[in-house]
Amino acid sequence: MSALDHVDLELLAALADDPRATVVALADRLGLSRNTVQARMTRLDKAGVFLSYERAISSSALGFPLEAVLSVTVRQADLPRIAEALERVPEIVQAYGLSGQIDLLVHVACRDTQHLFDTDARILAIEGVERTETSLVMGEVIPYRVRPLLELADDDQ
Incomplete structure (x- = not known):
């Protein structure tokens, strides 16, 4: 995939902040059309930007603490x-x-x-x-995150 542009990074940052956001909510937040957001999400997905759509489930809740x-x-x-x-x-x-x-x-x-x-x-x-x-594992000190990387990538733009 070619480098992510500023709009891609803003979209990814919005998803990092609210992973459950709908396309409509993302479009409103970013001031873009729903079709633009959907097209970018599809392109990013095909490019392998999104790792998984599997919801993270607590192993403790399943009986494996x-x-x-x-x-x-x-x-x-x-x-x-x-x-x-x-x-x-x-x-x-x-x-x-x-x-x-x-x-x-x-x-x-x-x-x-x-x-x-x-x-x-x-x-x-x-x-x-x-x-x-x-x-x-005694506890999670820093959970999985990409927000700081998104900010660093956006600074490089």
Whole structure:
């Protein structure tokens, strides 16, 4: 996608402020026509600007209040197969591939410490996983956000 223009950035900032905003509400807020907003939203969507339309749901509300981050070391040649196996572990809510000493950073949600222990054991049992190191999530310090990046990008315009 070509670079985002000022109107795109304003639209994205409005969505960051109110993710549930309708096209009509966004048009009113930005002083644009509904058709213009809809066309830009469609273009941005096709360009992969929007990551997901899945509503973020609290794992605690589902009965999984214990969250942890596992640093996972794997045999590099087995990484594609390991990633497929990890996708089948329902407690994994997110995973990242990393450079450096750790190969994967895996975020899990569990019922309690025994469930976490069992989940870690299932991950370790995947052929090619060499070791894990578990850190408990004590709390969210900075939630996922893009607003500061939007402001920085707009300053660059």
